[in-house]
Amino acid sequence: MKENNTLFFKKGAADGIAIAVGYMPVAITFGLIAGATGLSVVEAVLMSMIVFAGAAQYMALSMIALGSGALEIVLATFIVNLRHLLMSASIHERAEKGSKGARAVYAFGMTDEVFAVASAKPAPIRSFYIIGVGAVAYGSWVGFTGVGFYMGSFLPLILQESMAIALYALFIALLVPSIKKDGKMVIILAGMGGLFHSLFALFLSTGWSIMFATILAVMLYEGMERLLGVKGELKENENREEEEKASCQ
Amino acid sequence: MSMTVIWMIIAMGVVTYIPRLLPLVMLKTDNWPAWARRMLTRVPYAVLGALILPGILTVHDNIWFATVSGGAAVLLAYIGMPLIVVVGGAIGMLGIMQLLF
Numbered sequence: 001m002k003e004n005n006t007l008f009f010k011k012g013a014a015d016g017i018a019i020a021v022g023y024m025p026v027a028i029t030f031g032l033i034a035g036a037t038g039l040s041v042v043e044a045v046l047m048s049m050i051v052f053a054g055a056a057q058y059m060a061l062s063m064i065a066l067g068s069g070a071l072e073i074v075l076a077t078f079i080v081n082l083r084h085l086l087m088s089a090s091i092h093e094r095a096e097k098g099s100k101g102a103r104a105v106y107a108f109g110m111t112d113e114v115f116a117v118a119s120a121k122p123a124p125i126r127s128f129y130i131i132g133v134g135a136v137a138y139g140s141w142v143g144f145t146g147v148g149f150y151m152g153s154f155l156p157l158i159l160q161e162s163m164a165i166a167l168y169a170l171f172i173a174l175l176v177p178s179i180k181k182d183g184k185m186v187i188i189l190a191g192m193g194g195l196f197h198s199l200f201a202l203f204l205s206t207g208w209s210i211m212f213a214t215i216l217a218v219m220l221y222e223g224m225e226r227l228l229g230v231k232g233e234l235k236e237n238e239n240r241e242e243e244e245k246a247s248c249q
Numbered sequence: 250m251s252m253t254v255i256w257m258i259i260a261m262g263v264v265t266y267i268p269r270l271l272p273l274v275m276l277k278t279d280n281w282p283a284w285a286r287r288m289l290t291r292v293p294y295a296v297l298g299a300l301i302l303p304g305i306l307t308v309h310d311n312i313w314f315a316t317v318s319g320g321a322a323v324l325l326a327y328i329g330m331p332l333i334v335v336v337g338g339a340i341g342m343l344g345i346m347q348l349l350f
Contacts, residue, residue, distance in 0.1 A: 025333030043254050050262035055293070059300060060261065070257040078264035080296055086289050089272035100274055107270040162343040165315065168305040169322040169339030175297045176326035189291055190298030197299035210299045217295035218288050 005128040012118075012132020019113045019133065020140035026054055027141050029166050030061070031148025036163060037061045041149045048145040052138060053111065055174070056080045058167055059210070066206045079211050087115040091130070094119065098127035109134025185221075192217035309343065311350075318343040 027048065034044035039061075047057055056077040063073050088110050095103075106127060114137050118130045152160065178186045196213035204212070301319075308315040322339040330338070 029336055047258045050258050051265050053265045070253055073257060074260040074264055077261045081265045082268050083289050083292050085268040085272055088269050092272050103273040107273045108266055110269040158344055158347055162340045164308045165318050165339045165343045166336050168301055169336045171297050171300050172322040173326045173332050173335035176323060186294045189294035193295035193298030194302030198303040213299045214292060214295040218291050222288055
């Protein structure tokens with residue numbers, strides 16, 4: 001049994017190398033921007049060690065840069081990472097039962113990428129396989145955060161100034177493949193997110209503005225989809241829509 | 250090293266860990282309504298949109314610098330370049346524009 005666990009861990013670790021390579025530039029960039037934002041090396045590496053969530057960590061940096069409060073940043077982190085509920089739930093259905101301890105360990109490493117690699121395996125996915133994937137990904141993330149932090153000071157000034165765009169380029173790089181895959185839906189959601197944030201930012205601080213923009217965009221999209229989706233199918237709904245329109249006028 | 254930042258990082262870790270842990274140790278999500286699942290999967294797209302706009306426009310005093318650099322990132326990402334190339338390309342473009350104009 002114990003040998004089996006070692007074997008599955010090794011298999012997972014091997015598959016995790018792909019993620020480790022992918023994380024390298026993202027972690028280096030994070031360390032670099034963290035330094036530019038005014039975080040100490042301990043704070044930057046500690047954030048990668050304790051949080052281990054790329055998008056949330058980048059968001060925290062941009063919010064710190066814009067002077068957001070700690071509570072806003074924590075709440076925004078929570079909202080952004082709520083999506084992992086779905087990933088863990090999906091893994092839960094496909095993984096071996098395993099001990100609660102093992103599940104508690106690999107839950108910590110359930111990033112989008114670890115989830116993607118693990119869930120590509122046929123069920124039942126072994127606990128120690130997921131732990132192996134997560135461990136290698138984690139090592140890369142934490143290690144290269146430190147490397148990135150010290151790389152910053154070696155770069156020429158003009159490049160350091162140009163680094164301000166790195167964060168946004170990364171978000172674009174994360175968004176564009178989804179647009180290619182899911183098209184209009186992603187464009188509309190991202191567009192509404194950006195539009196509402198631009199509006200809310202006029203009278204709210206960044207953290208709350210991003211949160212409300214996100215929630216409103218997702219709810220509006222769901223609403224639009226339902227309105228357009230049920231049209232012509234259910235007479236009752238059509239009538240109700242017309243009534244609502246009439247009452248608005 | 251500020252204590253506020255340390256506590257913020259710990260709290261960020263806790264709120265990140267909870268959604269990753271809960272379904273694995275207790276939640277049953279099989280019978281969640283479909284709309285709840287849908288809306289949660291869509292959150293990342295809306296967040297990314299909000300993170301890009303309006304922030305990217307304030308990267309440089311000249312709004313066109315950021316627009317062109319952002320455009321370069323979109324183009325590089327669209328043709329399937331790796332993350333580091335997209336990020337490096339946008340940085341390079343902004344650097345070149347600052348040198349030239």
